[in-house]
Amino acid sequence: MSTVLTGLIELSQLYVDPDYQRQGIGQRLLEWGLKQADEDGYPVYLEGTTSAKPFYEKAGFATKAEPVFPGVVGADGAEYKQYFMLRPVA
Ligand SMILES: CC(C)(COP(=O)(O)OP(=O)(O)OC[C@H]1O[C@@H](n2cnc3c(N)ncnc32)[C@H](O)[C@@H]1OP(=O)(O)O)[C@@H](O)C(=O)NCCC(=O)NCCS
Numbered sequence: 001m002s003t004v005l006t007g008l009i010e011l012s013q014l015y016v017d018p019d020y021q022r023q024g025i026g027q028r029l030l031e032w033g034l035k036q037a038d039e040d041g042y043p044v045y046l047e048g049t050t051s052a053k054p055f056y057e058k059a060g061f062a063t064k065a066e067p068v069f070p071g072v073v074g075a076d077g078a079e080y081k082q083y084f085m086l087r088p089v090a
Contacts, residue, residue, distance in 0.1 A: 008086075009037045011046040030059050038090045048083045050076070061085040 011033060016026045037044045048056050053063070065084040072080040 007042070008045045009033075009040070009042045011044055014052075026055060027059070030055075034059065034087065034090070037087075041089055043089055044087045046085050048085055050074070050078070050081055050083070053083050053085075056083075056085050056087075059087065060090070061087040 011030075014026060014029060016029075034044060044061075046056065046061065048061075062085060063083045064086050067082055067084070069080045069082075074080040
């Protein structure tokens with residue numbers, strides 16, 4: 001987490017080794033960061049991928065913008081897209 005943006009904390013990188021995904025590790029890491037953000041009184045912003053979107057929605061993030069990148073194809077073969085997401089202070 002970083003505070004490069006004014007008034008927000010940005011979650012810039014969160015990855016779990018594919019061999020260990022869907023075991024609750026990402027959620028525990030995210031909860032640690034969100035607790036810090038809540039204690040400091042900041043909403044949290046991130047730029048997420050299509051595959052990670054449900055993970056962040058479960059944690060209370062909502063999509064505020066969905067930019068597409070015409071001509072750029074993601075690993076899944078679909079047009080590359082990102083989700084700009086925000087979670088308010090709990
Ligand atoms: C996104 C990521 C960090 C999640 O970490 P994780 O340890 O696999 O997630 P968890 O096991 O803690 O999942 C918690 C909950 O989030 C949701 N979730 C997680 N991954 C999901 C997926 N691929 N599809 C749908 N829901 C998902 C589920 O509700 C899950 O609970 P459940 O397993 O009991 O159903 C991990 O999958 C990852 O590193 N992905 C690749 C890199 C990436 O996209 N990083 C984000 C860049 S913005």
